Amino acid sequence: MKILFIAALAFISLSAFWPKESIKTTPLSNEKFTGATPRFTTDHRGNPVLSWVEKDGDKGHFYFAVSENGGLTFGKKIKINAPTELTVHAEGMPRVAFKADGSIWATFEIKKPTKEAPRASDLMYVASTDNGKTWSAPKAVHQDTTPGKGHSFSDMIRLPNGELGFVWLDEKMGTYEGRSVKFTQTLPNGGFSEEVVVDSNACQCCRTVLFVDANKNIHLAYRDLLADGTRDMSQAVSTDGGKTFTQPQLVYKDRWKVNACPHTGPGLTQAGNDFFVTWFSGKSENHEAGIRIVKSGEEKLFSSHLTVRAKHPQIADLNGNLAVVWDESFEKNGEFFTKIALRIIDKNGKESTSYLTADLENASYPVLLSTPNGLLLAYEWQGKGAKKTVIVSQLVGDL
Numbered sequence: 001m002k003i004l005f006i007a008a009l010a011f012i013s014l015s016a017f018w019p020k021e022s023i024k025t026t027p028l029s030n031e032k033f034t035g036a037t038p039r040f041t042t043d044h045r046g047n048p049v050l051s052w053v054e055k056d057g058d059k060g061h062f063y064f065a066v067s068e069n070g071g072l073t074f075g076k077k078i079k080i081n082a083p084t085e086l087t088v089h090a091e092g093m094p095r096v097a098f099k100a101d102g103s104i105w106a107t108f109e110i111k112k113p114t115k116e117a118p119r120a121s122d123l124m125y126v127a128s129t130d131n132g133k134t135w136s137a138p139k140a141v142h143q144d145t146t147p148g149k150g151h152s153f154s155d156m157i158r159l160p161n162g163e164l165g166f167v168w169l170d171e172k173m174g175t176y177e178g179r180s181v182k183f184t185q186t187l188p189n190g191g192f193s194e195e196v197v198v199d200s201n202a203c204q205c206c207r208t209v210l211f212v213d214a215n216k217n218i219h220l221a222y223r224d225l226l227a228d229g230t231r232d233m234s235q236a237v238s239t240d241g242g243k244t245f246t247q248p249q250l251v252y253k254d255r256w257k258v259n260a261c262p263h264t265g266p267g268l269t270q271a272g273n274d275f276f277v278t279w280f281s282g283k284s285e286n287h288e289a290g291i292r293i294v295k296s297g298e299e300k301l302f303s304s305h306l307t308v309r310a311k312h313p314q315i316a317d318l319n320g321n322l323a324v325v326w327d328e329s330f331e332k333n334g335e336f337f338t339k340i341a342l343r344i345i346d347k348n349g350k351e352s353t354s355y356l357t358a359d360l361e362n363a364s365y366p367v368l369l370s371t372p373n374g375l376l377l378a379y380e381w382q383g384k385g386a387k388k389t390v391i392v393s394q395l396v397g398d399l
Contacts, residue, residue, distance in 0.1 A: 025394040028065060028074060028378075029054050035391035036060075037093035038378040040369040044098045044158075048369055050074060050378050051096040051106075052391040059084035062106065064096045064132075071369070071376035071395045080106045081126055081135035087111060090312065090365050091207040091263050092153045099186070100162025104128045107141065107156050107166070114148035123151040123168050141166050141184065143195060150179065153265070155208050159185060160216035165242055167198070167208045167220055176201040178225035181208065185242050198245045199224065203231050207265030214270060218242050221251065221266045221277055229257045233266050233279050235296070251277045252294045252301070255285035267315040271322055272347075276302065278313040278324055291326055293345075303345055305353070310341065316368045316375070321346045323375050325366040330359070338362045340379055342396070356394065360384045371395075 029035030033054035041049045048071045051064040062082045065074040086094055087109040094108040109121045123142060126135040142151045154168035163186045169179040178201040184192045203223035211219040217239050224234035233251040238244060251266075266279040275296040282289045290306035291313045305326070313326040322345040329338045340363045343353040356377070357363040366379040375396040382389040 025392055026074065027381075027390050027392050028052065028077065029063075029391040031388065031390050033061070034388045035380060036088050036365075036389070037090055038365065038367050038380065038391050039093055039095055040367050040376065040378065041095075041097055041157075042369075044100050044102045048074075048371055048376055049096060049098070050391075050393060051080075051094065052378075053086070053088050053094055055088060060086050060088045060094075062086060062094050062108065064104075064106075067376075070371040070373035071393065072373060074393065078132040080132070082106060082108050082124075083110060083138060085110065086124075087121060087152075091205065091265060095154070095156045097156045097158055097164050099158065099164055102129075102131075104132055105156070105164055105186075106135075107154060109152050109154075110138075112147055112149075117148040117150070120148045120150050121152050123154050123166075141192065142168070142170065142182070143192075144171070153205060153207050155210045157210040157212060159218065159242065160212060161241060163188065165210055165218060166192075167210050167222075169202060169204065169208065169222075170195075173197075173200045176225075178202050179204050181220070181222055183220065183238075183242060183245065193242070196242070196245060198236050199234065199248050201225050202234075203261060205261040205263055209266055209268050211268045211270070213275070216241075218245075219268060219275070220245065221268045223262065223265055223279070224248065224250070229259070230254075231256055231258060231262060232281075233277060235268075235277065251296065252292065253299070254281050254287065254292065256281040257284075258282055264311060267313055269315045269317050269322070271317040272320055276315055276322060278315045280311045280313060280326075282308070291324075293322075293324060303343070303351060305341070305343070312365055314367055316370050318344070318370045318375055323368060323370070325368050325377060327364040327366060327379070328355075332359055335360055338364050340364075340366050340377070342375075342377075356396075357381070362389070 048067040053060045062080040063077045065077045124138045165185045170182045181199040183196045206223040208222040221235045232254045234248040236245040236248040278293045288306040289308040293303040295302045310328040324343045340356045362382040369376045377394045380389045
């Protein structure tokens with residue numbers, strides 16, 4: 001009943017924006033296990049694909065499901081033949097992507113610690129050419145597989161040439177405090193391209209993100225680590241299919257200095273001819289803690305939600321408008337809970353923010369995808385009194 005209540009609440013609170021009665025919330029993970037790390041992508045036909053992990057104690061089982069009707073329903077979940085000791089965390093989550101030829105790739109991190117480097121890990125992949133019936137043996141995406149080295153906090157995307165592009169945080173270079181940012185892509189005849197070093201000194205443990213724009217350029221964003229200790233967002237662009245990238249540029253001079261890793265990376269999208277980046281920062285020289293939304297090239301915030309309780313923002317284009325989701329913690333009568341927020345910013349800059357989940361339930365780590373039927377969301381959800389979280393999808397509707 002609580003899941004049905006989520007759908008009803010979303011329809012009421014968003015009725016001013018979504019006149020269509022196209023609200024549906026669906027549980028996808030097995031309620032006997034702990035659902036975690038939802039992520040959207042699309043297959044080679046443009047269908048929505050949702051992946052997630054179901055945790056059973058210290059074991060993780062990796063799944064994905066495809067929707068062939070624009071997110072209204074999802075087909076049977078398919079298990080990915082990944083090791084059950086794969087790492088499960090939102091900043092370095094397991095991921096799925098489809099090549100243009102329909103082959104399916106899944107990436108995940110496997111811990112590979114040594115005494116000197118207890119957090120070391122490899123970024124691994126498996127692939128399927130028969131719609132997930134069988135999978136290849138796990139192999140590393142990166143060239144160097146020396147124990148004790150770090151390869152993590154990755155992203156993966158289908159490129160304009162039909163191949164897959166990968167970005168991740170790699171080993172430290174020289175005397176830099178941070179980690180390097182590397183990019184590679186699959187090759188038509190197998191294997192990977194030469195690794196491109198995009199930045200030699202980035203924040204050590206925040207997610208990276210890849211995005212392909214309308215002109216087929218490849219954008220890469222991540223939390224940088226500047227010489228003075230500032231941990232602001234940077235962006236680099238490739239106009240030659242990933243062979244080279246521009247010198248990274250700061251997205252916005254936030255000036256957040258913290259002697260720790262924030263463990264929260266950016267989201268990136270394009271609306272019309274403009275690019276938008278969102279992220280969380282703590283209290284900086286210029287702003288209170290909270291969510292920032294910036295239009296690339298502008299020196300001021302495009303929008304914001306400044307509270308330390310709001311985190312994990314993601315952003316998408318919805319018919320030229322912006323949709324931004326995040327999770328936000330609340331307290332009521334001595335009980336603490338987390339809700340999913342959705343902000344719509346229309347083409348004229350008008351904003352409206354609604355909360356999609358109910359008080360005293362817990363919902364976190366939202367992701368979103370624009371579909372012909374409207375905005376598709378997924379997140380980790382835990383009903384009041386429930387012991388485990390489940391992954392739910394929610395089709396909000398269209399503007």
